[in-house]
Amino acid sequence: MNNPFRSPTVTSFLANLDLGRLRSLSRRGEIALALAGALIGVTSGCAVTAMSFISRHLHSLIFGLEDTDRLSSVEVGNKLLLLVAPIAGGFLLGLMLLFLSKTRKKPMVDPIEANALHGGRLSLTDSILVAVQNLVSNGFGASVGLEAGYTQLAAGIASKIGLSLQFRRADLRVLVGCGAAGAIAAAFSAPLTGAFYAFELIIGSYSILTLTPVVVSALVSTIIARLLSGENFVIDVGSFGSVVGADYLPALLLGAFCAIIGILLMQAVSFVEQLSRRSSIAPTYRPMLGGVVVGLLALISPQILSAGHGALHLNLSHEVAIPALLGLFLLKSVASAVSIGSGFRGGLFFASLFMGALLGKIFAYSTPYFDHATLTPVIYAVVGMSSLAVAVIGGPLTMTFLALEITGDFPITALVLAAVITSSLVVRSTFGYSFATWRFHLRGESIRSAHDVGWIRNLTVERLMRADVRTADVNMRLSQFRHDFPLGSTQRVILVGDQGQYRGIVLLPDVYASPVEKGDDDHGLGEFIRWRDDFLLPQMNAKQAAGLFDSAESEALAVVNNHGERKVIGLLTESHTLRRYSEELDRRRREVTGEL
Template sequence: MLQRFHARRFGAFRLLFDFGRLRAALRRSELGLLFAGIAVGVSSGCAVTAMSLISQEMHSLIFGIDDADRLSSSNIENKLLLLGAPVAGGILLGLMMFILAKTRKKPMVDPIEANALHGGRMSLTDSILVAAQNLISNGFGASVGLEAGYTQIAAGIASKLGYKLQLRRSDLRTLVGCGAAGAIAAAFNAPLTGAFYAFELIIGTYTIVTLTPVVVSALVSTIVARLLASGNVMIDVGEFGSVVPADYIPALLLGALCAGLGILLMQGVSFVEELARKSAIALPFRPALGGIVVGLLAIVSPQVLSAGHGALHLNLARDLAIPALLGILLLKSLASAVSIGSGFRGGLFFASLFMGALIGKIFAYSAPYFDHATLTPVIYAVVGMSSLAVAVIGGPLTMTFLALEITGDFPITVLVLAAVITSSMVVRTTFGYSFATWRFHLRGESIRSAHDVGWIRNLTVNRMMRPDVRTANVNMTVGDFRHDFPIGSTQRVILLDDSEKYAGMVLVPDIYASPVEQDEESRSLGDFIRYKNDFLQPQMNAKQAAAIFDKTESEALAVVNNLIERKVVGQLSESYTLRRYSEELDRRRREVSGEI
């Protein structure tokens, strides 16, 4: 028995040693990160398939539709069910929100915020909770898609794996991008779309180092999803004439139109959220009230329910009059804004695709140019679909590749590219945010993309300052100051008042450079005090500190604990701040180029 015990203990030590060697190999080589990306791709494909099947099963059980049918394209006669299901989902979600408010105090972090501020660190528990909330919202018919839950759970798994392997900051961010890429690729059966979703929206940049693991993760996830479940998001554009240069003019106009409507949609969601915040309605009750509005809209048209996969294909396949298309567009826009604004968990990814397709068909039917055009309204529906999605979600290449992969037609893709570039430029120059970054802006965060700015926030004054400072009382005379601080002993002295609060700074060379008569040795330091109201605080980052140095034209400043107490805790020089800032910038550059 003793021998078996030692054998088991030796086996455990060997396992730990092997895991340690595996972790070291992953940290040292690009091949190791590739294998990690493959593992993330497998988990992403499984997670997306599981969420999709659960959602379909919920739709079948709650609304009584067949397993093969899509909720938004089903003909549901029971009006009470259409009204009651979103309300029931809102009550269940509100109860969950109430419990989470008592048990989890930290806000949940999505992949974009994680990569921008936290070096890819995400909570897997929070990601599972977000996915569950997304399933409740979508499963009970709220007008939201599952893409937010897909990317959240896949990126959360990737972050957890990277944390266990103790990956470097840049590698962890890449692995989170692999998770998001796998999620979108599996959701749309589109690996290129998933890969560029990660590059443009999650990692924030494209490099040779990140190319292989992200693309492989997207490919593996797509294969896994195909093996586990069959899904078809292809759009048949039918027969049409060739794309000619004149066709680009209406495509550019459609892109600009979608940009404006996308901005209105994002502001509409924000308006509903602000209206809910200003009301006296408690947070857990808001989803149920939002469910009432969604249910009433669903009675008018069930196409507003859920993400809209079925409704998209339904409206692409049949010819409707402009008033009917406008009605569906307005109903879906209102349902999406109310759903998200009232607290239902989800995103606008697929909703923007659906609404963009409607805009494209309306545009095609209403423009006189199309009386003699060779391109069909379905093609402009694809153009509008991608253009509105770019305006709301971002990622011009992401949406261009999505059009390519769901139509399989390259000439149309070039037309889409022209439109999405126009849409992206208009939004960027007039509004400046995508839906995700706009919500960060409303929270007070200055995040414009997933570019890694978290290191700037981590490079704080508290980390850079020197705690050993020379201080003196502000009421000290010049003679006493000269006695206590001989020339050459220090460059600057921080002055404190009788209550130990910061009162300013004196440069020692100034004291000795000023000729003082013997009878004037007793005068105070008042004439020599500088920067009385200019100082730093420990929580400031290097960028903020550099701006204050530039404004005050000072070489060094005192660091005080806060604006009220103004207790001196250290001192920081401009030269050291700029040097550390430059070092970190160079480090990030070398990470991007693959040098480290």
């Protein structure tokens, strides 16, 4: 029986609508990318709100706080909890690490590494596991923030959406940036901060094509988070008059000072990690021992617990003496380094903001030595907060917009911009890494940013080489060689030993250009063998191969299986390598500019 409410046109449309068409539509044009960014903004806002809700309730449940209290700004009545909770969290996290070590062998990838090496491909399962570990670490009081979990989970969801709709590599990287932008925007109620966090740290570049989806995601995520939680991260700088020219010198000095402290902080975290690895303590027990240290420090000052939101506002709104500020800074820096270095999951985003604010207030006591300076301690705290964060996390514009959005004051933002540029310049000139890229460096990776270098690594010698190569025995006589390889049959012949080992290359023009005396054609090929120790390995990328062609001054090189056996498996020419490298480079350029 025909359905009177379904016309033939509607029936035909539904019959022709399939998942493939939907995927094709989703990958077509900037509008589709913007719509995907909006969807990711919704999921990011929900993910951040959910993680924040769980963290606050864990604090209330474990430490007996009120729902409106912040762990780092209240006095916990039961002091034993301050010691036991981080240890219990470390024990629980250690069990999780033990389970994961037996079930998941591949290392977990974060959004920066995913965009730099894997074309935006992130495991959603791994991202959820990272978020859960971050919640356990933060919820039990370890001195880490939730921003790492926020960005990991939101970016993992974004990558899953992009993979499901079969987005292209460049678009998938943008979607991962949208997820991270939405996460940071929702965490701080700061859409510009979230957007530039994505541009500077996750995507690695800014273009007109990426502007719309990233900003849409950040705006939508901020709106969703405000609707669900109603919280804003705002700092009241009070009334101070106006910024004058004399205020820039102390701000620049504060930026340079924060850069030095940021470098020391990153190295302290690495020192604790290396100390943990070199010890005989199993990875399962390291978080628990780290929890012991954090718990002991919390007995001195509970302000070092968790991310430090409450402690930040507490120290900004009260007058605190220099010894107390210095003591709290040292305690927080040690607690953060021990927490991350011992295996607790989290990052230094908010910890660097908190410690930078403390440094700014400490620096404010030197203002009488600067003539005509007018800034208040709270403004120095904002400058220090952004300067230390840019030294550790990176992203000068990200931290500048954060200062703008949390203070709402443009003159202060200009001052912050000068300070963060100074801090960034000092770090890049003397150290060269942010916290994330420094950890990649310690693992042996050469990643300096989220710029897409994965395609270069995927363009390997094994993919470029020819496997059908002409070979000959290295002991072959010249007469036999001339018989087997007449002039014009090939350009070059690879010589191999008895077991197929690479021994060099002979160029046919060299052989036939040499004058032949009577009896000379019974000699060997020794005088014609070239590039005996110059060869390529299959795992080398095109850039490395091009460097070897240049150093060997050869138009072609043999490819061997490894350094030990040196069995010939192929041949690669310089012209083909450079042509394919140029084609891929042009393809990436067209993807960025939207020409594909």
